[in-house]
Amino acid sequence: MLWTSSLTAHEMTPAYPKIKSSYVSGVVKVEMSIFNYRSDVKYYQVDVFDIDWKKVPFSTQYKVLKVKHSERNNFNVYIRKTDLKRAVYLCTTSKVKKQVGVNTLVSSRICSRLDGARP
Amino acid sequence: MKYSILILSLCATPVLADVNISGSVEAKCIIQTDTGGVYGNPTATKLSTLPADGGVIPIVRYDVAVANYYTAKITHPSAFSSSPTLTDTVAWTGVSSVAQTTVAGMAAYDAAKVVYGSTTNFNLTIAGSTWFKTASTATYGVGKAFPGGSYTAVVQAECIAN
DSSP: OOOOOOSSEEEEEOSSOOEEEOSSTTEEEEEEEEEEOOTTOOEEEEEEEOTTSOBOOOEESOSEEEOOTTEEEEEEEEEEHHHHTTOOEEEEEEOOOOBTTBOEEEEEEEEEEOSOOOO | OHHHHHHHHHHTOOOOOOOOOOOOOOOOEEEEEEEOBBOEEEETTEEEOOGGGTOBOOEEEEEESSTTSEEEEEEOOSSEEEOSOOOSOEEEEEEEEEEEESSGGGGGHHHHOEEETTEEEEEEOSSEEEEEEEEEEEEETTTOOOOSSOOEEEEEEEEEEO
């Protein structure tokens, strides 16, 4: 599939990441990648939610990632095995800032699934 | 001399090697902000993105590589993210709908959409690109004029793995 390139896109992969063991006992690692084509956004917030969209504790190097325009950022998310049971969604949300001449901004959020469920 | 030229030409036989190109299509979603919205101010009490009211409707494009793997969740504003001080309540309305598609079958997303509160869910059942527009209107108090100043609201476009 070929899409025309855009200067305003937010992409995160994989949709169904593999849960890997980490170097810390009782903690698992999820490897993610975010690609920022949004020229109006530099920062993306990382969150982990359960099935009811309640926050699940996790750790990562930066909970708000700085991703320059047209750059890819690979990041790891660490979740305790005890919390992994209820972790369902791993999301990145764009942090929009006020712009001159535009008064309806678009905040984008992409969520991958951690619970192994697939269509 | 003839023999040496023949030997050299044999030695100059090009070396061929196969270079493989491999790739895969994985489930992924890309959200693109196609058009930034603008509020028109048709009356003193109303801000609206409808073109008839002098506004511009924000448009978001979703690209999905594999069918049925994602749900688009679009939430129209229910508050201003920045505005002058408002002393009365603001009533919000909004509608999200399909604006443009790359595959004819995507037009059915509108009929199948699920609306709850200010959020609309579209199940992305076909691979390709879909443009969604989100119109919103804010009406201030009862017969009160919006104070002068700059107003900003946020449309939240989400792509959730199923």
